[in-house]
Amino acid sequence: MKVKAFAAALAALAVSGAVEAADMGDVETPIRLSLNNWTGQRLSTYIAGGMLAEAGYKVEYVEADLNALYEQIATGEVHAMMEIWTTSDPEDYISVRDAGRVEELGDLGLDARNGVVYPPYVAQMCPGLPNWEALRDCAGIFSEDGNGKRGRYLAYPESWGSPGADRIRALDLPFDVVAAESEAAMIEEFQQAYKDKRPVIATFWAPHWAMSSYALQFVRLPKPEPACYSDPSWGPNPKAAGDCDFARGGVVKASWSGFKERWPAAHEILKNYELSIWDQQPLIGLVDVRGETVQGAARGWLAVNRAKWVPAVEEATGKGRS
Secondary structure: OOOOOOHHHHHHHHHHOOOOOOOOOOOOOOEEEEEOOOHHHHHHHHHHHHHHHHHOOOEEEEEOOHHHHHHHHHHOOOOEEEEEEHHHOOHHHHHHHHOOOEEEEEEOOOOEEEEEEEOOOHHHHOOOOOEOOHHHHHHHHHOOOOOOOOEEEEEOOHHHOOOOHHHHHHOOOOEEEEEOOOHHHHHHHHHHHHHHOOOOOEEEEEOOHHHHHOOOEEOEOOOOOHHHHOOOOOOOOOOOOOOOOOOOEOEEEEEEOOHHHHOHHHHHHHHHOOOOHHHHHHHHHHHHOOOOOHHHHHHHHHHHOHHHHHHHHHHHHOOOOO
16 A cells, blocks of 8 residues: 655654644544445455554444445435445446436546456367357356356346446346355355365456466457447447457545535544555455454554555554654
8 A cells, every 4th residue: 555645755744834734623423434245345444444443443344235325325224335436337326426416536546457257267168268259159168067058158247237248248148147145255266266276256356366276267358438338339249339348447446425514633534644555465265265353454554564555544644753
């Protein structure tokens, strides 16, 4: 993680008095942060909550459903979310953001990618991979018994939206789409497929420890361009838009539009908060592979890496200045 001021700069500001700390605001009202159903987001959230607690704020963690979450942030029922994957084109978020009902707090710092993935041994069963056209001829190997005409495609949980499923349909590939119940269910499917050396194909993302542990490969889909998403005549399927790969993009933070006014210093902390894949990905492995709790993994990271995040808290609150 990096912060937007280094120790030397902070010292200089403290001496000169050029920049004053933000007001703490309403420290008695808990700041409600959303918890969503993937491990990385929960880690990002507990780390952010730890920073706010260090500053002197009360924090509540709210189990949230993405189907309702963005409206809850817009109305102030939930105050902030730490991971919004713009690569997934979250229409509900974009709608409330563009209407000024939520504030985007900047990029979290993850180099994010969604895509269609398969285990490396599948390439021997489906000649032509990683090119997407190969899936037309070998879809049957992904069926339940391996001999059907249509394959089985594992998509994200329904509450995450349809990215991946929509690509498969837009490319008119012969697959039946099945939504996973959860991130854990997707990992279990990869594990069982590896054990049985059975073909599996799914939507998945990086950063995630499973990408390296299972050597998952991305299918090479048509290169994304803006016209792909709006013009059906663009791309290999003249009857559908979206017949291309996922756009590469960032993972952003967002808050209720009244957040800055109620908690000015907390607002500055969350805007400055960034977490790299090199920090997050090992923590995901601690939780999903080694069985550590998300809260424990986040607390451990915060304890070991104080030099990375404490300056952001001190800059916002004035703590630590002489």
